[in-house]
Amino acid sequence: MTTTKPLLGAPTARLEAREKVTGTARYATDYPTDRTAYAWPVPATVVRGEITAIDATAALADPAVLAVLSHQNAPRLRETDDPFVTVLQSPRINHRGQYVALAVATSLEAARAAAEAIRVTYRCEPHDVVLTPDHPGLYKPDEVGVGMPADREHGDFDTTYANARVRIDVVYETPALHNHPMEPHSATALWDGDELTVYDSNQDSSGVQQALARLFGLAADKVHVVNEHVGGGFGSKGSARAPVVLAAMAARTVRRPVKLALPRNQLAATIGYRAPTIQRIRVGADAEGHIHALAHELVTQTATVGEFVEFAAVPTRTMYHAPHSRTTHRVTRLDVPAPSWMRAPGECPGMFALESAMDELALACGLDPVELRLRNEPTVEPDTGLPYSSRHLVECLREGARRFGWHDRDARIATSREGRFLIGSGVAASTYPAFVMPSHAEAHAAADGGYEVRVSASDIGTGARTVLAQIAAEALGVPLDSVRVRVGSSDLPPASVAGGSSGTASWGWPVHKACTELRRRLAECGHAVPEQGITVAADIAEELDDREDFARHAFGAQFAEVQVDPVTGETRVRRLLGVFAAGRILNPRTARSQFIGGMTMGLGMALLEGSTMDREFGDYAERDLASYHVPACADVPEIDVHWIDEEDPHLNPMGSKGIGEIGIVGTAAAIANAVHHATGVRLRALPIHPDALLTRLADQLGLA
Amino acid sequence: MKEFRYERPTDADSAVALLTDAPGAAYLGGGTNLVDLMKLGVAAPDLLVDVSRLPFEEVEETDGGGLRVGAAVRNSTLAARRMVRERYPIVSEALLSGASAQLRNAATVGGNLLQRTRCLYFQDVGKPCNKRRPGSGCPAREGVHRDLAILGASEHCVATHPSDLAVALAALDAMVHLVSAAGPRSLPLTELHRLPGDEPHRDTVLRHGELITAVELPPPVPEARSAYRKARDRASYAFALASVAAVLQVRGGMVHHVRIAFGALAARPWRARTAEEALLGQPATEEAFGEAVDRELAAARPLRDNGYKVPLARRLAVSVLTDLAAPDAGGQR
Amino acid sequence: MGAMTAVTLNVNGERFSRELDNRTTLLDLLREHAHLSGVKKGCDHGQCGACTVLLDGRRVNSCLLLAVAMDGTEITTIEGLSDGTTLHPLQRAFVDHDAFQCGFCTPGQICSAVGAIAEARAGWPSAVTAHDAPPGPVELTVPEVRERMSGNLCRCGAYVNIVSAVREVAR
Structure with a gap:
C-alpha cells in the first residue's frame, strides 16, 4: 500500500454534498411514482373521549377523493403499545390532535379539502393536561430511559445537606420543546402484492421495517424501508411515526402509491416532543465549594398511552463528586400528546438545571464557576463507582476559559455595559454518554477493484455516509473514492437507530470489522478477486458482550457572552465557544458542524423555544414556525468549536465517542448564567423571553 | 381549502365590479396572508379577484410634496426606494423589521394593511373565535394571550394587528385612498382599522368590494426626527411584542410636534394621542416623555400574561423619544 | 375537479x-x-x-x-441554477463551507442567497443597514448576511457556515 494521509481525522467533504446543493437528493416524498394519491390526516378536536360518528359524505362527494379512512374502515393493525403507530384502530381519543381520519385523493388539493369536509362527532370527557409540581398522579416509573433506575441514593443526603455550610435549594423549569425538523414527517408507500416499499423520513430504517412488518403482519423481508436522505429528526424520527403507517394503510386501500407529508401544524401533537420538566436541585457544600450533598429531583409528564420519562436527573449521577446524593424521577400521566426523544433527552434539560445550580453555588461560595467545577471533579463515576474510560472535563474547562478569555472578564454582576446593552458571560459543562448498539455490516470487494460497504445506517445530516467511507477506506487501506457506501435502506444489513449519538460507533465498528477481515482475505488470496467478488459480513454482538465495565461519556465546556437590552429585555448571544472531549474526532469538518448545530439548538432552548399548554383545549398552542421560534440566522453569533485530542482505548476500534447531542447539553445553562452575570437576574424557567426578563430587570436595576 | 374561481381584471373598475356582486369574493394581493389563511380554512372565498397586477405600482411625489404609494407596490420595493429612505425613513425601517425578504418581495402595501391577526385561536378553526366565527366566544382571554392586546380590546376579542408598516404610517398621518362601486374616497390610516367592540369580525371600516388603491404620506415635518423600534423574541422574522413609531420636532428644548404610534398593543396601530397632547409645548425630557406615555397607557387593561406590554411599551417609547430629543445620540432624522 | x-x-x-x-x-x-x-x-x-x-x-x-x-x-x-456539471458559485460555496447537514433547507437557502446578493447589489437596505448608507451596492457584512438570510430556517443549525458561504460569494 502507498503511504497516504490517514483518512480518519481528515476533513472529508460530505459525499452527498453535490446532491444536496443541486436539489437532486431525494427525501421521502421526492420519489416519482405513477398514479400517485395524496393523503391528508384529520386530527381530533377534543382532548379525551370517544368518536361517536364520522360523516364523510361531503368529502366523498368529490370524485377526486378515493377514500376516507377511520377506525371504522381502516385496515386492522396488529396490536402494539406504541402510541405513535396505533392509528385509526379505535374510537378512543387520548389527546387533542390524535388522528381520527385520513382523506385520500388524486390531488393534494382535493385531499386537503376532503380532510376539512369530514365531520367527526365526539363524546367528551373531562381532561387534565397541566403539569404541576405536586400533581396527584405523580408516580415513580419502573425505569427511565433504557433500563436506568428511576431513583438513586448514596450516603445520607438529608443529614449532610441539613448540616452543610452552603446550601442551594432551587427549582428550574423547562417547557415543552418541539423537535421541528425542517422536513416534516413524511412517507411514500407502495404495495406490490403483499410486499410493501416505503420511502420514509426516519432515523432507523431497520427499526421502521420491523415495526411495519409487525403492524401489518408481514415477514420483515417483505417490507422495504428507504431513507436515503432525511431532513432532520433530532430524535422525533427515531422510530416509526404515524405518516408511514397511514400512508401504507392508504396505499393498500386505494391500490395506488400514496404520499403523505404531515402539515407542519400537526407535528406538535403527533410525533413526540421534549416533555416539560420541573427540577428541584439541592446542593450542600463547604465554604470552599466542595459538594457534600447533591439532590436532583425531577417531575415531568407522560401521556395516558405509552410511557416516556424525560430522564433529566441522570447526568447528575455522572458529573460531580458528591458522597451524599439523591436523584429521582416522578412522572404523571396527562391527557397530552405522547412525549418522546428530543436531542439529548435527559441530559439536555437536566444539565440546564445542574449547571445553573453550579453557577449559583459558585456565587454563594465566592468562587469562579470554572474553579468550582474543577474542585468537584470525581475520580470515578459517582453513581456506579466505575472508572471513566476517559474524562477530560477539566481540560475542556481550562482550554475553553483560555480561548474565551474567561479570566479577563469583570466577574462582578451587572457591571459591564456597551452602549445601552448589559454584557455578561457564563459557563457550563456538557456531558453525553458514549453508546454503542448492536449492528451489522458487509464489505464487498468487486472484481474491478472497487469496494462497497453496506449497512442500514441512516444519514440524517450527521455525515454518517462520509465517515463510514472514511472508516472503511482506512480499514481497507484503499483510497476513499474506491469505496462506495450504501446506507439508507432496510434491505442492507440491519443496523441501529441514528440516535443516542451512537451511529458512528455502532455502524462504524462492524464496518471496520468487515473491512479489516476483507483486507485480510484479500491479502490471503493475493488480491485475486473472483468474478462475483468477495463479501464479508460482520456484527459486533460478541464484542459488545465482552466489553469491560467503564463509565463511557463525552464531556465538554461551553462559554457564552450575551447582551441584554435593558429597555426591552431582549437578550442576544454575542459569542458561543465550546470545547469538547469526545474521543477521536473522525471528520473535523462534519464534527464541527454537528457541535455548532447542537449549540445553535441550545441557544434556541435558552432564549426562544417553548410551547404553552392550552389548558382549555389540551394542545400546545404554538404549532407553527411563526409562533414556535427556532433560531433564525440573525440569532446565531459566531460559534467557536474546539476539541481535546482524546485517546480512549475502551470505546471501539475508531476510538470515537458520539458528538450529535453533546453540543446542545449545557448551552442553555451557559447562556442563562451569562444573563445572570449581565443583569443580576436569575431566571430559572426557560426560555428567557423579553417579558420574563423585563419585569425582573426593572426590579434589579431600579428602572422604571 | 375550498374551491374558488379566479379572475385577473386589468383595471380597478372591473375588479370592484367583480367583487361587489359576489359576497363570497375576496381580493388577492401578494397572497402572503390570504393564501396562508385559506390553507388553514380560516378564509374560504369562492372567488379570488387578483389585484396584484393592477396599475397601482407607482411610488410618486405628490404636488403638495408628499408621497403617493400605489397599493400594489411590493413591501421590499417601497422599503428600498431612495425617496422613502431619505424622507420617510420609518416607513422603510418598519417594513424591513417585519417578515422576511421573501415575504416582503411578495406582499403588497395594500395587503400589508389588511393582513389579519396572528392570534392563535383565530388561526385554528378547531377552536372558537369571535373574529372568525362571530358569537363562538374568545378563549384567548383565559387562554394563551401573551402576544395579544392591552389597549382597546373588548370582552369579545383581544386580537392585535400584526403590521409594522401600519404603525409607521399611523405616526406619519398617512391617508388611505379607496375605490368602490360608489366611487373613490379617502380616510386617515388611523381610521382604517376598527377596535373589536362587539363586532370583532370586522377588522376595518372597508365595505365589501372596497379596494385600497394607494397610501398617501403628507410632506415630512421639517426638522422633525423619527424612529421605529420593535421588540421581539427572535432577532429577525418575528412579529412584535410591542413596537413604537415616533416623530419628534423639538424647538428650544420644547416639544413642537410629536407623533407616537404603538404596534402590537391593540387591534389597530395605536396612535397615542393622549401622550401627544400631553407633550405638546412641554420640555423634551425623559421625565416628560415618561409621564405622557404613562397617561396613554393608563387605559391599558392587560390580561394574565400580557401585562409586560405596559412597561415594555413605555420603555420603548421613552427610550425612542429620548434618543430623538438628543440631537446626536443615535436618534434618526 | x-x-x-x-x-x-x-x-x-x-x-x-x-x-x-x-x-x-x-x-x-x-x-x-x-x-x-x-x-x-x-x-x-x-x-x-x-x-x-x-x-x-x-x-x-x-x-x-x-x-x-x-x-x-x-x-x-x-x-x-446550474447545468448539473458546473455548480453555481453559491452551490460550490455551500459545499466548501459545509453549510448544511440534513440538506432539506439547502435548496431554499441557496435560492434565497442568490436573491439576497442581487438585492444587496441593487442597493436594497435591510433592517441592519445604516440609515445614512450611501446609494449603491450594500456590502454584505456578517450582520447583513445574518439579517438577510433570516427568512430561511435551518434546524440543523448550519447558520454559521451558511453565513461564511454567502459572504464568500458576495465578495
Missing part, C-alpha cells in the same frame, strides 16, 4: 403549460406537476423559507403563491 385554469409560465428556461386546479400553489406545481422536487415544503405557510424560488429574479416563498396567479412569470428553482 372543480375550478381549473390554464397556466403558462417559464420554469428554469423552459415553457411549462398546464390546466391546473386553482388551489394549486406554485410550490405544488413545481413539485407535483413539474417534478422539480429540489424545492422543498417545510411548513407550507411562509414560515421557514424551504420553498424559496426566484420569481422574475426575486426570491419568494413558493408555498404562498397560487400557481394560477403566476401566469406569464419566470421561475428559477435550485435545479435551474
Whole structure:
C-alpha cells in the first residue's frame, strides 16, 4: 500500500454534498411514482373521549377523493403499545390532535379539502393536561430511559445537606420543546402484492421495517424501508411515526402509491416532543465549594398511552463528586400528546438545571464557576463507582476559559455595559454518554477493484455516509473514492437507530470489522478477486458482550457572552465557544458542524423555544414556525468549536465517542448564567423571553 | 381549502365590479396572508379577484410634496426606494423589521394593511373565535394571550394587528385612498382599522368590494426626527411584542410636534394621542416623555400574561423619544 | 375537479403549460406537476423559507403563491441554477463551507442567497443597514448576511457556515 494521509481525522467533504446543493437528493416524498394519491390526516378536536360518528359524505362527494379512512374502515393493525403507530384502530381519543381520519385523493388539493369536509362527532370527557409540581398522579416509573433506575441514593443526603455550610435549594423549569425538523414527517408507500416499499423520513430504517412488518403482519423481508436522505429528526424520527403507517394503510386501500407529508401544524401533537420538566436541585457544600450533598429531583409528564420519562436527573449521577446524593424521577400521566426523544433527552434539560445550580453555588461560595467545577471533579463515576474510560472535563474547562478569555472578564454582576446593552458571560459543562448498539455490516470487494460497504445506517445530516467511507477506506487501506457506501435502506444489513449519538460507533465498528477481515482475505488470496467478488459480513454482538465495565461519556465546556437590552429585555448571544472531549474526532469538518448545530439548538432552548399548554383545549398552542421560534440566522453569533485530542482505548476500534447531542447539553445553562452575570437576574424557567426578563430587570436595576 | 374561481381584471373598475356582486369574493394581493389563511380554512372565498397586477405600482411625489404609494407596490420595493429612505425613513425601517425578504418581495402595501391577526385561536378553526366565527366566544382571554392586546380590546376579542408598516404610517398621518362601486374616497390610516367592540369580525371600516388603491404620506415635518423600534423574541422574522413609531420636532428644548404610534398593543396601530397632547409645548425630557406615555397607557387593561406590554411599551417609547430629543445620540432624522 | 385554469409560465428556461386546479400553489406545481422536487415544503405557510424560488429574479416563498396567479412569470428553482456539471458559485460555496447537514433547507437557502446578493447589489437596505448608507451596492457584512438570510430556517443549525458561504460569494 502507498503511504497516504490517514483518512480518519481528515476533513472529508460530505459525499452527498453535490446532491444536496443541486436539489437532486431525494427525501421521502421526492420519489416519482405513477398514479400517485395524496393523503391528508384529520386530527381530533377534543382532548379525551370517544368518536361517536364520522360523516364523510361531503368529502366523498368529490370524485377526486378515493377514500376516507377511520377506525371504522381502516385496515386492522396488529396490536402494539406504541402510541405513535396505533392509528385509526379505535374510537378512543387520548389527546387533542390524535388522528381520527385520513382523506385520500388524486390531488393534494382535493385531499386537503376532503380532510376539512369530514365531520367527526365526539363524546367528551373531562381532561387534565397541566403539569404541576405536586400533581396527584405523580408516580415513580419502573425505569427511565433504557433500563436506568428511576431513583438513586448514596450516603445520607438529608443529614449532610441539613448540616452543610452552603446550601442551594432551587427549582428550574423547562417547557415543552418541539423537535421541528425542517422536513416534516413524511412517507411514500407502495404495495406490490403483499410486499410493501416505503420511502420514509426516519432515523432507523431497520427499526421502521420491523415495526411495519409487525403492524401489518408481514415477514420483515417483505417490507422495504428507504431513507436515503432525511431532513432532520433530532430524535422525533427515531422510530416509526404515524405518516408511514397511514400512508401504507392508504396505499393498500386505494391500490395506488400514496404520499403523505404531515402539515407542519400537526407535528406538535403527533410525533413526540421534549416533555416539560420541573427540577428541584439541592446542593450542600463547604465554604470552599466542595459538594457534600447533591439532590436532583425531577417531575415531568407522560401521556395516558405509552410511557416516556424525560430522564433529566441522570447526568447528575455522572458529573460531580458528591458522597451524599439523591436523584429521582416522578412522572404523571396527562391527557397530552405522547412525549418522546428530543436531542439529548435527559441530559439536555437536566444539565440546564445542574449547571445553573453550579453557577449559583459558585456565587454563594465566592468562587469562579470554572474553579468550582474543577474542585468537584470525581475520580470515578459517582453513581456506579466505575472508572471513566476517559474524562477530560477539566481540560475542556481550562482550554475553553483560555480561548474565551474567561479570566479577563469583570466577574462582578451587572457591571459591564456597551452602549445601552448589559454584557455578561457564563459557563457550563456538557456531558453525553458514549453508546454503542448492536449492528451489522458487509464489505464487498468487486472484481474491478472497487469496494462497497453496506449497512442500514441512516444519514440524517450527521455525515454518517462520509465517515463510514472514511472508516472503511482506512480499514481497507484503499483510497476513499474506491469505496462506495450504501446506507439508507432496510434491505442492507440491519443496523441501529441514528440516535443516542451512537451511529458512528455502532455502524462504524462492524464496518471496520468487515473491512479489516476483507483486507485480510484479500491479502490471503493475493488480491485475486473472483468474478462475483468477495463479501464479508460482520456484527459486533460478541464484542459488545465482552466489553469491560467503564463509565463511557463525552464531556465538554461551553462559554457564552450575551447582551441584554435593558429597555426591552431582549437578550442576544454575542459569542458561543465550546470545547469538547469526545474521543477521536473522525471528520473535523462534519464534527464541527454537528457541535455548532447542537449549540445553535441550545441557544434556541435558552432564549426562544417553548410551547404553552392550552389548558382549555389540551394542545400546545404554538404549532407553527411563526409562533414556535427556532433560531433564525440573525440569532446565531459566531460559534467557536474546539476539541481535546482524546485517546480512549475502551470505546471501539475508531476510538470515537458520539458528538450529535453533546453540543446542545449545557448551552442553555451557559447562556442563562451569562444573563445572570449581565443583569443580576436569575431566571430559572426557560426560555428567557423579553417579558420574563423585563419585569425582573426593572426590579434589579431600579428602572422604571 | 375550498374551491374558488379566479379572475385577473386589468383595471380597478372591473375588479370592484367583480367583487361587489359576489359576497363570497375576496381580493388577492401578494397572497402572503390570504393564501396562508385559506390553507388553514380560516378564509374560504369562492372567488379570488387578483389585484396584484393592477396599475397601482407607482411610488410618486405628490404636488403638495408628499408621497403617493400605489397599493400594489411590493413591501421590499417601497422599503428600498431612495425617496422613502431619505424622507420617510420609518416607513422603510418598519417594513424591513417585519417578515422576511421573501415575504416582503411578495406582499403588497395594500395587503400589508389588511393582513389579519396572528392570534392563535383565530388561526385554528378547531377552536372558537369571535373574529372568525362571530358569537363562538374568545378563549384567548383565559387562554394563551401573551402576544395579544392591552389597549382597546373588548370582552369579545383581544386580537392585535400584526403590521409594522401600519404603525409607521399611523405616526406619519398617512391617508388611505379607496375605490368602490360608489366611487373613490379617502380616510386617515388611523381610521382604517376598527377596535373589536362587539363586532370583532370586522377588522376595518372597508365595505365589501372596497379596494385600497394607494397610501398617501403628507410632506415630512421639517426638522422633525423619527424612529421605529420593535421588540421581539427572535432577532429577525418575528412579529412584535410591542413596537413604537415616533416623530419628534423639538424647538428650544420644547416639544413642537410629536407623533407616537404603538404596534402590537391593540387591534389597530395605536396612535397615542393622549401622550401627544400631553407633550405638546412641554420640555423634551425623559421625565416628560415618561409621564405622557404613562397617561396613554393608563387605559391599558392587560390580561394574565400580557401585562409586560405596559412597561415594555413605555420603555420603548421613552427610550425612542429620548434618543430623538438628543440631537446626536443615535436618534434618526 | 372543480375550478381549473390554464397556466403558462417559464420554469428554469423552459415553457411549462398546464390546466391546473386553482388551489394549486406554485410550490405544488413545481413539485407535483413539474417534478422539480429540489424545492422543498417545510411548513407550507411562509414560515421557514424551504420553498424559496426566484420569481422574475426575486426570491419568494413558493408555498404562498397560487400557481394560477403566476401566469406569464419566470421561475428559477435550485435545479435551474446550474447545468448539473458546473455548480453555481453559491452551490460550490455551500459545499466548501459545509453549510448544511440534513440538506432539506439547502435548496431554499441557496435560492434565497442568490436573491439576497442581487438585492444587496441593487442597493436594497435591510433592517441592519445604516440609515445614512450611501446609494449603491450594500456590502454584505456578517450582520447583513445574518439579517438577510433570516427568512430561511435551518434546524440543523448550519447558520454559521451558511453565513461564511454567502459572504464568500458576495465578495
